[in-house]
Amino acid sequence: RDGARVGVWDAGMAGTAGVRSWELALHAQLRAAIAHRELVLHFQPVQEAATGRVASAEALVRWRHPERGLLPPGSFLPMAERSSLIIDLTWWELEEVIAQCARWSRAGVHLPVSANLSARMLVVDDLPRMITRRLAAYRLPPEMLTLEITESALVSQPARAAAMLGELRTAGVKLSLDDFGTGYSSMEILKALPFDEMKIDKGFVMDARASLPDAAIVRSVVDLGHRLGLRVVGEGVEDEQSARMLTELGCDLLQGDALSPPLPADELAALLTSGGMG
Numbered sequence: 251r252d253g254a255r256v257g258v259w260d261a262g263m264a265g266t267a268g269v270r271s272w273e274l275a276l277h278a279q280l281r282a283a284i285a286h287r288e289l290v291l292h293f294q295p296v297q298e299a300a301t302g303r304v305a306s307a308e309a310l311v312r313w314r315h316p317e318r319g320l321l322p323p324g325s326f327l328p329m330a331e332r333s334s335l336i337i338d339l340t341w342w343e344l345e346e347v348i349a350q351c352a353r354w355s356r357a358g359v360h361l362p363v364s365a366n367l368s369a370r371m372l373v374v375d376d377l378p379r380m381i382t383r384r385l386a387a388y389r390l391p392p393e394m395l396t397l398e399i400t401e402s403a404l405v406s407q408p409a410r411a412a413a414m415l416g417e418l419r420t421a422g423v424k425l426s427l428d429d430f431g432t433g434y435s436s437m438e439i440l441k442a443l444p445f446d447e448m449k450i451d452k453g454f455v456m457d458a459r460a461s462l463p464d465a466a467i468v469r470s471v472v473d474l475g476h477r478l479g480l481r482v483v484g485e486g487v488e489d490e491q492s493a494r495m496l497t498e499l500g501c502d503l504l505q506g507d508a509l510s511p512p513l514p515a516d517e518l519a520a521l522l523t524s525g526g527m528g
């Protein structure tokens with residue numbers, strides 16, 4: 251799979267001084283990478299559990315590094331998130347996601363897209379305006395875009411984050427609570443924020459395969475989501491057995507390598523138009 255190179259930047263690092271100069275070098279390279287268009291988005295399809303129809307696709311960033319090959323987000327996003335680079339990266343990512351979705355639409359592929367939003371973005375006041383402007387510029391209906399936010403993103407400044415997400419929701423953008431079950435204040439967050447969707451973390455999904463208590467938890471999480479009017483996505487579906495189990499436990503949608511890994515945009519479109527999925 252394309253995520254096999256996590257930690258490649260850790261090789262040969264020693265001591266804090268080493269870490270600091272390594273981080274500075276990486277920071278400069280990533281800044282240049284955005285300008286030189288070395289970042290790319292891959293798209294992982296999300297399928298209806300009942301029918302297999304592809305309902306949407308999640309955009310996942312990769313760095314096409316000239317020497318190191320395709321780098322997964324885990325090897326550079328944490329560093330970007332420690333600096334203002336995450337803001338530049340997010341503007342790039344949102345522009346790219348919206349442009350791609352509009353391109354697909356024009357080509358007759360009606361595919362809603364999800365973009366991951368870093369915690370740091372929830373205090374950038376420009377965010378709702380920037381998003382609504384880009385959607386308008388590409389004439390894309392706002393409901394074609396879902397923003398995925400993790401629970402942990404919402405704990406540091408909950409009131410401010412809630413106001414911003416409320417603004418986006420009012421503009422018609424969909425909101426998804428990502429990695430559900432890994433945070434602390436899940437219930438409070440679900441109560442306070444206008445989510446459309448909940449994604450059950452892949453850790454849960456994997457554990458549920460082997461353990462009855464975990465399966466019971468997944469079932470009640472699905473139930474909770476449904477009672478709150480949310481659609482529920484099971485992610486990290488690595489095999490047939492997980493797909494079947496999550497469907498039985500009531501998940502509406504499934505995502506994972508067993509169904510399809512994240513793909514370049516044109517490969518996904520080719521797959522969809524050839525009827526190769528769903």
Ligand code: C2E
Pocket residue numbers: 253294309310311322323324327343366367368398428429452485486487488505506507508511512
């Ligand atoms: P996430 O939002 O939970 O995304 C799902 C991750 O699970 C992706 O990893 C995806 O490739 C991986 N995955 C998909 N199917 C399977 C499976 O069957 N088994 C397993 N074990 N993993 C699977 P990826 O692409 O490495 O992204 C990791 C995280 O980095 C994402 O987790 C998300 O939090 C963050 N991320 C990725 N792209 C972006 C981005 O453009 N912006 C922001 N802010 N964060 C991003």
Ligand code: CA
Pocket residue numbers: 308366398428
């Ligand atoms: Ca996500």
Ligand code: CA
Pocket residue numbers: 428429449451452485
């Ligand atoms: Ca997730």
Ligand code: CA
Pocket residue numbers: 429
């Ligand atoms: Ca995650």
